[in-house]
Amino acid sequence: MTTTALSAREFRNALGQFATGVTVVTVEREAGSVFGMTANAFTSVSLNPMLILVCVDERAKILSILHKKKRFGVSVLKQGQQALSEYFAQGEQNSEAEHRLGLRYRWTPEGVPVLEDTVMQLGCSVVATHVTGDHTIVVGKVEDAEIHGGEPLLFFRGEYRHIGGE
Ligand SMILES: Cc1cc2nc3c(=O)[nH]c(=O)nc-3n(C[C@H](O)[C@H](O)[C@H](O)COP(=O)(O)O)c2cc1C
Structure with missing residues (x-):
């Protein structure tokens, strides 16, 4: 049996060297x-068919809703939208808080909610799920895409960044 000296913290630090954007995955909980x-x-996963994936923690509240609804939106956050990122990284979500944050949703023609005033928005249907480790890989077929432009919010080394600066 092989052993690894890599700790969880070292693993996180290593992966934090990969700069990403920040998305919000949305589902319709009730009407x-x-x-x-x-x-x-x-x-992104495939061009033909058009597929993307998102990895969801097994403990995340959204996972059971994703399995049930089989449709979800992906919205790419803009520079300056850290507060939205923090809001959707915690489970206590309600319309009052959303009003305070100025959140607005748009429903795609397939009935998927996405976040208005974001760089890009996708409407997807779930085509596959794979449990792997402590996450589920959710593969979505992209049914709708709108590009609204603007600079993206970035995440790098555990911090929010923006293009062209610290
Ligand atoms: C910048 C950032 C990126 C994140 N990326 C993911 C991710 O890709 N997958 C995931 O499952 N959780 C991710 N999280 C954590 C979840 O947003 C958060 O833990 C989850 O919404 C908590 O939900 P719960 O209250 O349902 O457990 C991320 C959080 C932040 C702040």
Whole structure:
């Protein structure tokens, strides 16, 4: 049996060297009400068919809703939207807090909620899920995409950054 000297902290630090954007994965919890989760484990998978993936922690509240609804949105946050990233990284979400943050949702033609005023928004249907380690890889078929532009919020070495500076 091989052993590794790599600690969890070292593993996180190593992966933190990979700069990413920040997305919010959204699902319709009940009619008209949305639940979201901040995720940077997002990537493109395939061009034909058009597939993306997001890795979701087994303990995340959103996972059971994703399994049930089989549709989700992905919105790429803009520079300056750290407060939105923090909000969707905690489970206590309600319309009052969303009003305070100025959040607005748009529903795609397929009925998927996405966040308005973000760089880019995808509407997806779940085509596969793979449990691996302590996460589930959720593969989504992209049904709708809108690019609204603006500079993206970045995440690097455990901190929020923006293009062209610290
Ligand atoms: C910048 C950032 C990126 C994150 N990326 C992911 C991710 O890709 N997958 C994931 O499962 N959680 C990710 N998280 C953590 C979740 O947003 C957060 O733990 C989760 O929403 C907590 O939900 P719960 O209250 O349902 O457990 C990230 C958090 C932050 C701040």
